Amino acid sequence: MSSLWTPSGEHFPQGEGDGGAPPRFPPAGDTDVTDPSTEPSQAEAQAEVDAMRAQLANTPAEVVVANHCYGLFELAAIYLSQTPPMLFQARLAIDGLGYLLDGLRGRLGEAEPSLHESLSQLRLAFVRLEGAEQSGADNAANTGQASD
Numbered sequence: 001m002s003s004l005w006t007p008s009g010e011h012f013p014q015g016e017g018d019g020g021a022p023p024r025f026p027p028a029g030d031t032d033v034t035d036p037s038t039e040p041s042q043a044e045a046q047a048e049v050d051a052m053r054a055q056l057a058n059t060p061a062e063v064v065v066a067n068h069c070y071g072l073f074e075l076a077a078i079y080l081s082q083t084p085p086m087l088f089q090a091r092l093a094i095d096g097l098g099y100l101l102d103g104l105r106g107r108l109g110e111a112e113p114s115l116h117e118s119l120s121q122l123r124l125a126f127v128r129l130e131g132a133e134q135s136g137a138d139n140a141a142n143t144g145q146a147s148d
Helices: 042-057 061-080 087-103 109-146
Strands: 004-006 009-011
Touching: 061 087, 061 109, 087 109
Parallel strands: none
Antiparallel strands: 004 009
């Protein structure tokens, strides 16, 4: 079973009959990733995909959509944290998150308030970084003109 990340922490959706137990991972060092005999057979891989699909079908859509929104938040934050910030890319992720939240207002459950707050923080960071970049460009242009 996989978890869903939210700003309030990891969530492990409960599937039918699993009791909400957290996923079990093999202890470190138990498997050799370079050993082809450890790769699942096609039937095992298909069974794993089927199990994930069943788990997803038992997870409320509001949780899954909110999780995708958190992914857009992370994407925008990554672009904004680059040196220099990747403003064009960040704007697309921020706008996408904004359109999703506006279009789904009132339908994203308990995650919605924190998603809106996260969007506000992203927009504020974007405006500050864009202003700093513009200020730097203006200063460079003025310095270049003063030396002429």
